[in-house]
Amino acid sequence: DQQVKQNSPSLSVQEGRISILNCDYTNSMFDYFLWYKKYPAEGPTFLISISSIKDKNEDGRFTVFLNKSAKHLSLHIVPSQPGDSAVYFCAASSGGSNYKLTFGKGTLLTVNP
């Protein structure tokens, strides 16, 4: 039973346009969400996070939106750059066991010059 779902295995966008990566979750106990970026042959690196008490968090070109009623979050990258091409993982944790993260399967983003 997959509790964190990234239904799009891949996404391709043009440089300068917006990239929108989506993530759905089923566990209503999740209260903290993170996005990680992973380049080939490297470990995942933390990108941005959001607490369930917020509906938006912004960091430079990256913005994460959270819709708790729909159990949905999205990562917006504006403008997209070729260096953003990577696999993006959505992850979630709950306060009761906040030392564990549940990851989605990832979305491969390709930004074309």
Add this chain to the structure above:
Amino acid sequence: NAGVTQTPKFRVLKTGQSMTLLCAQDMNHEYMYWYRQDPGMGLRLIHYSVGEGTTAKGEVPDGYNVSRLKKQNFLLGLESAAPSQTSVYFCASSYSRGQNIQYFGAGTRLSVL
């Protein structure tokens, strides 16, 4: 500024052989984790530790053992390797308080023939 260091980076084993993967972190983190990443499966938690001398099972613990004798080190052991354990293994660590941002190593690519 090493962060999380995994050794070795690559390894090829024959079925039935044993090996130990080493993870070392220099951030004084209490929590440490071992994940495996397989194509189309995202990151799956094998074992984790919430402190020196403690370990716990994650999502896919069978066939693996772990030890956390020192706070900075987390070892993952394969007693009798199987082809199904061919994967990329990632170690991560995090603080015990606040946001559970996990910091990852660069990974160990293991092939079991």
